[in-house]
Amino acid sequence: MANTDQSFARTTEAAAPLPRMAYVLTGCIAVIGSNSLGLGPIAPEVARSFGSTVPVVMTAAAAFGLGTAASALFLARHIDRIGARRMLQLALALLAVALILSALSPMVSVLIASQLIAGVASGVALPAIYSSAAAVAPPGRESRTIGVVLTGWTLSMVAGVSLSAVLADVLHWRAVFGAIAALAFAAVAMLSIGKYREVLATQSAPLPLEALRIAGAKPLLIACGAFMAAFYGMYGYLGDYLNNGLGQPVSANGLAAMVYGVGFGAAALLDNLVDRVGAKRVMPVAFVAACAVYVSMALLGKSFGALLVAVFVWGLANHFGLNVLIMRLTALDPSRRGTIMGLNSAVTYLAGFAGTAAFGPLHTSLGFAMSALVAAVLMLIAAIAAAWRHTEAVALELGGERSISTQ
DSSP, rough: HHHHHHHHHHHHHSSSOOOOOHHHHHHHHHHHHHHHHHHHHHHHHHHHTOOOOHHHHHHHHHHHHHHHHHHHTEEEHHHHHOOOHHHHHHHHHHHHHHHHHHTSSSSSHHHHHHHHHHHHHHHHHHHHHHHHHHHHHHHHOOHHHHHHHHHHHOOOIIIIIIHHHHHHTTTTTHHHHHHHHHHHHHHHHHHHHOOOOOOOSSOOOOOOOOOOOTTTHHHHHHHHHHHHHHHHHHHHHHHHHIIIIIITTTHHHHHHHHHHHHHHHHGGGTHHHHHOHHHHHHHHHHHHHHHHHHHHHHTTTOOOOHHHHHHHHHHHHHHHHHHHHHHHHHHHHHGGGGHHHHHHHHHHHHHHHHHHHHHHHHHHOOHHHHHHHHHHHHHHHHHHHHHOHHHHHHHHHHHHHHHHOOO
């Protein structure tokens, strides 16, 4: 009889609808992603408007990344005391102001400064979103909930990047930042309506690197660093390879980004499998799958069609990898999710900077295939770190998962 009751409970949990707040958080991710990914397509128009060059304009993107990493490292730790929802509202409001300043920028230097502020806001917003996703997830549907939230990156990549180019052509590049600012204000309003229970820390916010002492955090952050360095290193130079290596038009870059985004989003349909199998089992498999994708890119990269297929599978594998990474990190200590996810975001953007910087000379001197093989090695490192077992870490992680399921 007890087994029947447990089976019924699991079935009921699996059938429970996702909370509306999960979709609000998806929109919040889409807003941040639209800004972080939207400057690239409109950079030539922005450069012409200012009488500058594309590399100078893209300095604003670098400033955004720097601001995000620094903010995630030093400010996100306060999420645990103040609350993820409140911090997310404040961060999105600041992001909206920074976007308005971007739209009104009279010169490139002001645009760079405003995107630095946008990065500071995003560095707090992203950990708050991931912490909130874990908090609102119904028991037994953590992966599905986080997976839905992560599709915000797909929305920003498929819709946000495409619409930004259209707005820049039809209206003006300034309209792009204005539109995203309006969406940010709308997200703040939606967050004011919805509420959810959070586990707040009772102690003062720890110093950033103190979170490394949490059992299980170090190997997962190492996996995150290797994972993100491989992704940004390959994604950053994929367009150049398509144009100069395969002789494809510039439009092929947009097509590749869209194919990746569709693959990333399509994987959300399978997130229930993660809840059934378990994040710890799926994570190394997802990273090994991404490793295999990079190897296939190295072997089949001379064919544009084969490369697009690999990019689609790349999106699938990376969705699962990111999903289970967030699941495992947020399960380590529910009362310190903000601090942990702040470290995760800091590692993500620092690894993105390092990957882009390191893969540039590699791509130029040794070519696309060798870059793909180096990315494959990084994914093997990520898989090993993900599979690393430590008695204390496993016990604490399981305890975190049980606390989530009892909320």
